[in-house]
Amino acid sequence: MSNWTIAGTLNVVPAAERTDLVAEPVAKALATITEPVGIVEIDPDLADTAEFCAAYSSPMSASANCVVVAGKRAGELRYAAALVLATTRADVNNVIRRKLDVRKASFAPMAEATELTGMEYGGITPIGLPEGWPILIDKAVADSPELVIGSGIRGSKLLVTGTLLAGLPGAEVVEGLAK
Template sequence: MRNWSIAGTLIVQPVSQRSDLLAEPVAKAITSLDESEVGVVEIDPELADTAAFCEAYSSPLSASANCVVVAGKRSGEVRFAAALILATTRADVNGVIKRRLDVRKASFAPMDEAVELTGMAYGGITPVGLPGEWPILIDKAVADSPELIIGSGIRGGKLLITGAALASLPGAEVIEGLAKPVE
């Protein structure tokens, strides 16, 4: 098993041994990934939000990536996408993402709708296991990262994964400039 330098105080386990730390759609989809490029950790669900997680477990904020569900309408049709960006940045929702979805206006999907459509918990949504028709937009900085921490589909777990593994997901598109630095 890989030695994850970003794990902080957490104990990384193989995903095949801890499917209880994964939402059902994540557990189904993760089997397509090389197990050497992904691990899972158990966390306190109250500490799932990125800043609290990093502080509590001594994990670098610069290695955390957040997945947001974005929606936009075109001719009455709602189009969804997931965007994966570093936690130190913000998604360019009404620039890059809006153009990629080919919609007039894009915004974060409402929490209850995102949870229902993904089968994942709010605060744990991850690009692994999303609906197959959704594009997964990955900022180039995420794809280039050797190690990242992302959601596992539930608030009580996190995935440790390589940027290359994320870029290899079905429907993944690596996009330069998908995110902007937080000012």
């Protein structure tokens, strides 16, 4: 297993050994990944990034958040996932809107995002998203040697590299995705 320096006080195990700690679509996707992926079990009440980092001594600069964005074009609803460092915000109104080729883009409603992804709100991750969804990854995320991301549930986090995320099906590294 990789020597994850960002795990803080948590015990990291290979994600393949603890698929009980991820959402079902994430477990299916993990089975296709050959790079090391770590997983840590956490208190679900501490899943939100700031609380997680404070409670487990993990650096905020190594956390990446995944948001589901939606927009319409010619009556067709289009979805994408955007992954940015927790210390930044996704540029939904400009960069993501243009990438989706829609007039107006916004965060997908919580119920919609969880139903479409099969993941829990606050745990949505780019690993295991619906086939065909674009995954927009900020360049700073792609360049990160170690990241903490969601696992599909609130009771755990995945540890991955930016290289792994940039290589996911449908992933596109976007300069300036985050502000």
